[in-house]
Amino acid sequence: MKKRTVITKLTGIFAMGCLLSGFLAGCGSPDASGTAAGAKDGGEVIVYNWGEYIDPDTLEMFEEETGVKVVYDEFETNEIMYPRVEAGASQYDVICPSDYMIQKMIDNDLLQELDFDNIPNAKANIGAQYWEQSEQFDPGNKYSVPYCWGTVGILYNKTMVEEPVDSWSILWDEKYADNILMQDSVRDAFMVALKLNGNSMNSMDPDELAAARDLLIEQKPLVQAYVIDQVRDKMIGNEAALGVIYSGEAIYTQRENPDLEYVIPKEGTNVWIDSWVVPKNAPNKKNAEKFIDFMCRPDIALLNFEYITYSTPNDAARELIEDEEIKNSSIAFPDLSQYANLETFNYLGDEGDELYNEMWKEVKSN
Amino acid sequence: MRKTTGKKPESPRIIYFNQAAMTAPYLFWALAFIIIPLLMIFYYGLTDKTGAFTLANVAAIATAEHSKALWLALALSLVSTAICLLLAYPLAMILANRRVSQQSFLVLIFILPMWMNFLLRTLAWQTLLEKTGVINAILTFFHLPPLNIINTPGAIVLGMVYNFLPFMILPLYNSLTKIDPSVVNAAYDLGANGVQTFCRVIFPLSIPGVISGITMVFVPALTTFVISNLLGGSKILLIGNVIEQEFTQASNWHLGSGLSIVLMAFIIVNMVLTGIFDKNGEGTAL
Numbered sequence: 345m346k347k348r349t350v351i352t353k354l355t356g357i358f359a360m361g362c363l364l365s366g367f368l369a370g371c372g373s374p375d376a377s378g379t380a381a382g383a384k385d386g387g388e389v390i391v392y393n394w395g396e397y398i399d400p401d402t403l404e405m406f407e408e409e410t411g412v413k414v415v416y417d418e419f420e421t422n423e424i425m426y427p428r429v430e431a432g433a434s435q436y437d438v439i440c441p442s443d444y445m446i447q448k449m450i451d452n453d454l455l456q457e458l459d460f461d462n463i464p465n466a467k468a469n470i471g472a473q474y475w476e477q478s479e480q481f482d483p484g485n486k487y488s489v490p491y492c493w494g495t496v497g498i499l500y501n502k503t504m505v506e507e508p509v510d511s512w513s514i515l516w517d518e519k520y521a522d523n524i525l526m527q528d529s530v531r532d533a534f535m536v537a538l539k540l541n542g543n544s545m546n547s548m549d550p551d552e553l554a555a556a557r558d559l560l561i562e563q564k565p566l567v568q569a570y571v572i573d574q575v576r577d578k579m580i581g582n583e584a585a586l587g588v589i590y591s592g593e594a595i596y597t598q599r600e601n602p603d604l605e606y607v608i609p610k611e612g613t614n615v616w617i618d619s620w621v622v623p624k625n626a627p628n629k630k631n632a633e634k635f636i637d638f639m640c641r642p643d644i645a646l647l648n649f650e651y652i653t654y655s656t657p658n659d660a661a662r663e664l665i666e667d668e669e670i671k672n673s674s675i676a677f678p679d680l681s682q683y684a685n686l687e688t689f690n691y692l693g694d695e696g697d698e699l700y701n702e703m704w705k706e707v708k709s710n
Numbered sequence: 711m712r713k714t715t716g717k718k719p720e721s722p723r724i725i726y727f728n729q730a731a732m733t734a735p736y737l738f739w740a741l742a743f744i745i746i747p748l749l750m751i752f753y754y755g756l757t758d759k760t761g762a763f764t765l766a767n768v769a770a771i772a773t774a775e776h777s778k779a780l781w782l783a784l785a786l787s788l789v790s791t792a793i794c795l796l797l798a799y800p801l802a803m804i805l806a807n808r809r810v811s812q813q814s815f816l817v818l819i820f821i822l823p824m825w826m827n828f829l830l831r832t833l834a835w836q837t838l839l840e841k842t843g844v845i846n847a848i849l850t851f852f853h854l855p856p857l858n859i860i861n862t863p864g865a866i867v868l869g870m871v872y873n874f875l876p877f878m879i880l881p882l883y884n885s886l887t888k889i890d891p892s893v894v895n896a897a898y899d900l901g902a903n904g905v906q907t908f909c910r911v912i913f914p915l916s917i918p919g920v921i922s923g924i925t926m927v928f929v930p931a932l933t934t935f936v937i938s939n940l941l942g943g944s945k946i947l948l949i950g951n952v953i954e955q956e957f958t959q960a961s962n963w964h965l966g967s968g969l970s971i972v973l974m975a976f977i978i979v980n981m982v983l984t985g986i987f988d989k990n991g992e993g994t995a996l
Contacts, residue, residue, distance in 0.1 A: 423959050522841075522858075528944045530959065568841075569861050569943025582842055701960040709775035709947045 386411035389631035399651035437632035444689035447481040462633035465640035474657035488619035494591035504585035525587035528570035592654030612685025755967035767968020787931035790870035802882035861943030877926040885919025
C-alpha cells in the first residue's frame with residue numbers, strides 16, 4: 345500500500361504547513377510542483393499518488409507519447425490525501441487511494457464514473473479476480489482501476505527467529521521483547537490484534553475493539569518502535585527480529601538482506617488494492633483516462649512493478665516478467681485461496697474512524 | 711551639543727507616509743501568517759464539526775490520554791531546558807571571555823550544525839543510537855555493554871538538548887558580552903571573591919539572556935513532535951504528537967486546534983512568568 349521513506353513522511357508533515365499557508369494565500373493549486381518545460385499541445389494531467397509509487401521513467405514516456413504534460417504530486421497517507429481532495433482547493437485529475445478510502449470518496453460523492461471505452465487496456469489486461477475484489481469497495485467497478493495490490497504479513501529474520509512463524513501471536517512472545525516492529529497506523533495495528541482474536545478487521549463491535557485495544561496495550565512493552573516505512577530499513581539493518589510489513593516491501597527487503605522471510609499468518613490478514621480514480625472536480629478527465637490507460641499497458645505496468653516491487657494486478661504484465669522466481673513468487677503473487685479469513689478494509693464511517701482513533705490514542709499514550 | 715544634519719527636516723506628514731509604506735509588508739506578513747492562522751485555530755478549536763460553538767475540544771485536555779501527553783511533554787521539556795541551561799552557561803562564559811577575534815570563530819562552530827536541516831540531524835541521532843547503530847558498534851568492539859537509549863524518554867531529552875542547545879548559548883553569550891568588564895573589575899576591587907562576583911554581578915546581569923534562552927528552548931521543546939517520533943519510536947506520545955495526529959491521521963482539526971489552544975495557554979504563561987522575572991532582572995541591573 346505504501347512505499348515511502350521517512351523523509352517523505354516528514355515532508356508530508358511540512359506539506360501540511362504549506363497547505364495551510366497556500367490555502368491562505370489562495371494558491372493551493374498543485375501547479376507549482378510541475379515544472380516540466382512548457383505546456384505541450386495535449387494539455388496536462390495532474391496526478392496525485394503515493395510517494396515513491398511509480399517509475400519516473402513511465403511519466404516521461406507518457407509525456408513523449410501523448411504530448412500531455414504530467415503534473416505530479418505525492419501524498420503520504422490516505423488520511424492526508426482525503427481532506428485536500430475534499431476541500432477542493434487542489435484539483436487533481438488522477439488519484440491513487442486505497443480500497444476503504446475509495447469507498448469513502450464514493451460515499452461522499454467525490455469521484456466520477458470512468459468511461460472504460462477510453463481505457464481499453466484496463467479490462468484487457470487486469471485480472472478478473474482483481475475486478476472481483478474491487479467490487480467490495482467499488483460495486484460495479486465503475487470508479488476505479490486497480491494499480492497495485494498486496495497483503496500484510498510478518499517479515500522475520502531467520503537468524504533471530506528459530507521457530508516457524510505462522511501466527512500473529514509471535515508478536516506477543518516475550519522472547520522477542522524489543523525486537524518487534526509494529527505498524528504506526530491505526531487500522532493496520534488494529535487489524536493484527538483483531539485477526540489474532542478471530543474478529544473481523546472491519547469490526548465495529550465495541551467489545552471486540554476493546555479486547556483488541558487491550559491486546560495492543562499488552563504488546564506495547566515488547567514493541568521496539570511503531571514505524572511505517574522504516575520497518576523496511578530496520579529489518580534490512582538487522583535492527584529487529586520481527587516486523588509487520590506490506591508484501592510489496594518484502595521482495596525489496598529480501599534482495600537487500602537474504603536472511604529475511606515473509607509470511608501471511610494463518611489467522612488471516614488484509615488484502616488491499618490501490619486503484620486509480622478520477623475526482624469529480626478533475627479539470628482534465630480525458631487526459632486522466634489516457635493516463636490510466638497508459639498505466640495499464642503491460643510494458644508500462646511491468647516497468648512499474650520492477651521499480652516499486654508491489655504486486656501488479658496486470659496479468660499481461662506478469663506474463664512479461666522474465667525472472668521465473670519473481671513471476672511465481674508466493675510473496676508477490678500468493679495463491680489467496682489457500683489462506684482463510686482474508687479481508688479488505690471497509691470505510692467505517694466517521695463514527696468508526698473516531699472509535700478507532702480514540703482506542704489507538706489509548707494504546708499509544710499507555 | 712546640538713547635532714547638525716545637512717538636510718532640512720522632512721515634514722511630519724511625509725515621515726508618517728513613509729513609515730506607513732515601510733511597515734505595510736510587515737503588517738501584511740503579520741496578518742497573513744500570524745493573525746489569520748491564529749484566528750483559524752481559535753475558530754476550529756471552539757467549534758464542532760457542525761460549526762456550532764463548543765468548549766469540548768479545549769476541555770478534551772482533561773482526558774487521561776491527553777493530560778498524560780501534556781504532563782510528559784512538560785516534564786521532558788523542563789528537563790531539557792534545565793540541561794541546556796547548565797551546559798550552555800559555562801560555555802557562554804568561556805566564549806565571552808575569549809579575545810574578540812576568537813569569539814566569532816567559536817560562535818560559528820556552534821552555529822555551523824544549524825546550517826544542516828534539523829530533521830536530518832535528528833535522523834542521524836537515530837542511526838547513532840540504534841541497537842546496531844554506530845555507538846553500539848563501537849561499544850561492542852571494546853567489549854562494553856551496549857547502550858539501550860533509543861525509543862526511551864532519555865533519547866527524546868537527548869534530541870531536544872542537542873537540537874535546541876544553540877538557542878540557549880546564543881542569547882546567553884550575547885548578554886554576557888554586553889556586561890561591562892569594569893563592573894566585574896569593580897566587584898573584585900571592592901573585595902568580592904569569584905563566587906560572590908558571579909552570584910551578585912555576572913549572573914544578575916545575564917538574566918535577560920537566561921530568560922530568552924529558556925523561552926527559546928522551552929517553547930519548541932514543549933511543542934515538538936518530530937523528535938519524539940524519531941527518537942521515541944512513536945511509543946511515547948507527547949502533546950505535540952497528539953495534535954499532529956489529530957490533523958494528519960484522524961483529520962479532526964477541531965480537536966487538534968482545541969488542544970493547540972491549551973498548549974498556547976501554557977506558552978503564554980511561560981512568557982508572562984519570564985516577563986516578570988525579566989523585569990526584576992533588569993531592575994536590579996540598573
